[in-house]
Amino acid sequence: MVNPLDFDRKTSNKRETLKYVQQHKVPTSSYEIGKFGSGYRFVYPIIKNNIYLGLISLTFSEEAITKSLMKQYDVLSNFIIKKDMFDKDFLKNNKSYKDAHFAGFIHNKTILEDLKLESKKKIIDIKPSYEISKKLYELGQKKEASSIFVNEKDSIVTVIPIYHNISNMYEGFVSIISKGETINLLNTNYYTILFLFIFLYLSVMLLFLQQKIKAVLDKELTKQMIKKDQQLLEQAKMAQMGEMIGNIAHQWRQPLSAISTIASGIKLNHEFGMLQENDIPKNMDLIVDNTKYLSKTIDTFRDFIKEKRVEKEVIIQDRIEESLKIIQASLENNHIKLIKNIDYQTPIKYKMIPEELAQVLINILNNAKDAIIHKKIEDSWIKISLIIKSNKILITIEDNAKGIEEVNIAKIFDPYFTTKHQSQGTGLGLYMSKTIIEKHLGGSLSVKNSENGALFTIELYRQ
Known part of the structure; x- marks a missing residue:
């Protein structure tokens, strides 16, 4: 544990989470742009004997998130951020960011290099076309989570909006492009859930780390701190992205299983020549009903x-x-x-x-x-x-x-x-x-x- 000022890491005007925790003495998190890059910041206050001592700041860069995602799955992902969110000096000194396809947005160009290393492909083979990029920005302007199917190369285009948790300001969106000859709408749901689970896993690990930090304090004071922290967490759970992820996954598991079972049954009956013509409309209706329910679930939790x-x-x-x-x-x-x-x-x-x-x-x-x-x-x-x-x-x-x-x-x-x-x-x-x-x-x-x-x-x- 060191003094960040010894390493010239002074807090910038963009780091509202640090100021918020310093002022209110409660944990918070948000997407932010720091001195050396951007990503998700989790900040926790350090309190002993009811005296505020300081804070702990943990960050996960956008490069780490997208690289982990692209390493495990056949997707291309990037953070598309509004250009006016960055300081001019930051963009001047940091050569990793460049203008995106459309005015007013920038993205991290090292992401494509990461994907190139993982996929062993040329950049031109994996870089999204203008048509796909256009669909991404059209979805991003809606400022809500959504997915569409693009006929070109059987691509699924998904965007997840990024809001600052304190100011509620729209900062940009996360883009996900799924490619492959066998990709269909079911894959869209699957990869979206997996992407969201990554954030849930990180949140759980951070909460675990928070408990470890508290263990070094006095035992009697620790019991009181844990009780207070749990009360705060209970009040905040409904507003945290981790709980939304868990609930969407819980609601989606059965409909996704039903869709998979119906599709597999149709394919198997077709292969063995047992497919009845009157079975197709009934099964298609069930798939449509389940997909409508999946869509309604997202709307419901977004409204929450x-x-x-x-x-x-x-x-x-x-x-x-x-x-x-x-x-x-x-x-x-x-x-x-x-x-x-x-x-x-x-x-x-x-x-x-x-x-x-x-x-x-x-x-x-x-x-x-x-x-x-x-x-x-x-x-x-x-x-x-x-x-x-x-x-x-x-x-x-x-x-x-x-x-x-x-x-x-x-x-x-x-x-x-x-x-x-x-x-x-x-x-x-x-x-x-x-x-x-x-x-x-x-x-x-x-x-x-x-x-x-x-x-x-x-x-x-x-x-």
């Missing part, structure tokens, strides 16, 4: 962060039916009977954000399905009921998977708690479901064991 959620009056039965339609194929493939106890003759109207209820229902249905598969239940079933009781709307989901262990049932809604293997669950699905029902819809979500298995109950108060 930007706090621009729009409520409208919906029919509860319709929202339930749309959720069941998405998961129906997965249940049938695993020989799970779906029992519906729903009155469709009397529409029940409710004002809400439409995608949120579907997200909760699919979370619970997926958990029920996973429990049945894990326990190898024969004659398995899942029953969903819609009941009107006084001024309450009750939605219950019950399975016959023999219930949840008593030691786990009290922790089932805790963040990051999961009974599944790490590769199958993040522990965020039920936590987010409870948050949506209780904080967004003003209802309640509870669980208990019935005679058959787990019984989840959603209570909404009639408006």
Whole structure:
């Protein structure tokens, strides 16, 4: 640990995160441009005996992020940053940056050299064409995460906007270009998730490092510090990119699996001459429904962060039916009977954000399905009921998977708690479901064991 001033690393006007932590004494992070380059900065205050001693700043350069991504996957990635975000002296002294295809943006030219070393190809073979670059900048100007398919060389073009967490200023975007003869829309989702997981992994490692730093302090004071830090983290989790990544991945796993299963089944039946013509429209509809759900999930979580959620009056039965339609194929493939106890003759109207209820229902249905598969239940079933009781709307989901262990049932809604293997669950699905029902819809979500298995109950108060 050294004094940064000894190495002439004085903080510049662009490093708002350092000033923010110095002023507010709380951790923060953001994309920033420093004295020697740009990337993501994570800053943590050092406090002992309630006295602010200083701060710790950890950075991950854009070159390190893109190089790691391109080393593992067949993609071309770069950070496209607005030119006015850089000081003129910085651009004059740093020869790594050059003007991008379109005015007002610059990018790091060493990225292509990194990719050249990894792919063993010439720059001209991997450098994006003008047409692809044009699509990138068109998407980037929308200032939201999105992907499109470009016919030229079967390319998938993806952009992820970059905002400063403190000033909320739009600084540019991350570009990802996937290439290959066999690339399709499923690959777009796959690579996007993997890219986002890289950021989640870095965030987790930084939090682990923070705990190690605290261990050197006095034990009694450390206990108090950990308690305070955890309270701050709980309050900030909904606004952190790491939680958004985890939730998107949790929501996408089943739809992606369903799409893959349907596509593989069609291909296999075609190879063995067993493909029936009337099977194609049904399977294509299921793929479209799942891809629409993936797109809606991104919109939902983007709205969570930007706090621009729009409520409208919906029919509860319709929202339930749309959720069941998405998961129906997965249940049938695993020989799970779906029992519906729903009155469709009397529409029940409710004002809400439409995608949120579907997200909760699919979370619970997926958990029920996973429990049945894990326990190898024969004659398995899942029953969903819609009941009107006084001024309450009750939605219950019950399975016959023999219930949840008593030691786990009290922790089932805790963040990051999961009974599944790490590769199958993040522990965020039920936590987010409870948050949506209780904080967004003003209802309640509870669980208990019935005679058959787990019984989840959603209570909404009639408006």
